[in-house]
Amino acid sequence: MQGKWIKILIVLGFFGIVLIAYVDNVIEINRLYKDNLKLKNQLQDIKERRTKILKRINDLESPERIFDYAQRNLGMKLPDKPAKKL
Numbered sequence: 001m002q003g004k005w006i007k008i009l010i011v012l013g014f015f016g017i018v019l020i021a022y023v024d025n026v027i028e029i030n031r032l033y034k035d036n037l038k039l040k041n042q043l044q045d046i047k048e049r050r051t052k053i054l055k056r057i058n059d060l061e062s063p064e065r066i067f068d069y070a071q072r073n074l075g076m077k078l079p080d081k082p083a084k085k086l
Contacts, residue, residue, distance in 0.1 A: 059065065070076040 067078070
């Protein structure tokens with residue numbers, strides 16, 4: 001009779017360990033899912049900022065903007081005749 005109870009306790013202990021491992025796994029998967037979602041949102045934000053920065057760079061590098069700035073703020077003007085080749 002006592003051997004039967006030991007077997008039952010061993011089986012219950014085994015299933016208890018399996019249940020604890022399963023619950024821990026579910027908790028870890030949920031944490032990883034949240035972390036993954038957070039990282040995806042951060043990546044999207046970074047991509048949007050990168051796009052804005054590249055547009056700003058293109059705007060700042062445009063020849064029209066540079067010519068306009070040079071004429072208004074530096075008093076420069078385009079030559080009447082093209083430069084001579086040496």
